[in-house]
Amino acid sequence: MSQGYPGGGYAPQGGYGAPGYAPAYVPPPRKKRGMKRIIFGILGIIANGLGLVLMPIAGLFLGGIIAAIGLADLQPLPDNGSISMDSGDMVIVFAPADEAGSVTCDAQVSASDASVDKPDEPTEMDYEGTAYASVLEISAVSDGTATVTCEGASSVIYASTGVWGVLITGGIGLVIPIVLGFLAFVLLIWGIIARIRS
Numbered sequence: 630m631s632q633g634y635p636g637g638g639y640a641p642q643g644g645y646g647a648p649g650y651a652p653a654y655v656p657p658p659r660k661k662r663g664m665k666r667i668i669f670g671i672l673g674i675i676a677n678g679l680g681l682v683l684m685p686i687a688g689l690f691l692g693g694i695i696a697a698i699g700l701a702d703l704q705p706l707p708d709n710g711s712i713s714m715d716s717g718d719m720v721i722v723f724a725p726a727d728e729a730g731s732v733t734c735d736a737q738v739s740a741s742d743a744s745v746d747k748p749d750e751p752t753e754m755d756y757e758g759t760a761y762a763s764v765l766e767i768s769a770v771s772d773g774t775a776t777v778t779c780e781g782a783s784s785v786i787y788a789s790t791g792v793w794g795v796l797i798t799g800g801i802g803l804v805i806p807i808v809l810g811f812l813a814f815v816l817l818i819w820g821i822i823a824r825i826r827s
Contacts, residue, residue: 666820673813680806703756706785710777712767714740719768720775720789723761724782726753732782734765740773756786 703723706712712720724732729751736745744767751762764782767775779785 662823662826664820664824666816666823668820670813670815670817670820673816674810677806677810677813681803681810703754703761703786703788706777706779706787710779712775712777712787712789714738714743714767714769714773714775714789716770716772718789719766720787721748721752721763722765722767722777722779722785722787723752723754723756724764724779724785726760726762728782729762729764732764732779734777734779734782734785736765736767736775736777738767738769738773738775740769740771742771743767743769743773743775754788761786 706722714720722734722736724734738745746766748763748766751764753760753762755761764779765777767777769775777785777787
């Protein structure tokens with residue numbers, strides 16, 4: 630008969646020691662979010678601030694090149710003096726440089742929104758070995774026909790160039806930095822909000 634345990638029960642069975650307790654789980658700190666968006670947003674705003682200054686200049690420079698290419702296309706004035714103009718065109722009329730001071734030119738334009746002016750500072754071009762100076766500038770917003778008459782000139786030439794090309798390239802150079810700058814600002818705000826909430 631086995632020896633009883635006081636109280637009539639049995640002695641506890643031997644074990645490996647007192648039961649242990651696992652340490653309480655401590656979750657790692659939450660990682661802050663949004664820092665990359667903040668950095669890229671700030672860099673984008675700085676870059677587009679520079680672009681807002683440089684891009685319009687580059688656009689106008691490119692537009693000037695386009696206009697210069699048009700001016701290089703010199704041709705003799707037709708016998709009837711009639712020149713077809715597209716919307717936004719500018720026509721520049723030239724006379725020999727040594728006659729330009731005494732030449733009198735005028736133009737009748739079918740488009741009601743056209744303007745006919747004498748240049749403040751004549752532009753000089755070379756055509757077939759002869760120097761020419763501008764004596765008249767014609768511009769129109771809509772399509773039309775210009776009839777040019779000149780007195781006192783041995784020969785008259787003209788060049789036609791589009792104003793819209795200059796305005797469009799300059800406008801694109803202004804709009805692109807504004808749009809990208811706005812997107813960079815939105816990215817910055819998004820990053821700040823994400824960092825505050827994380």
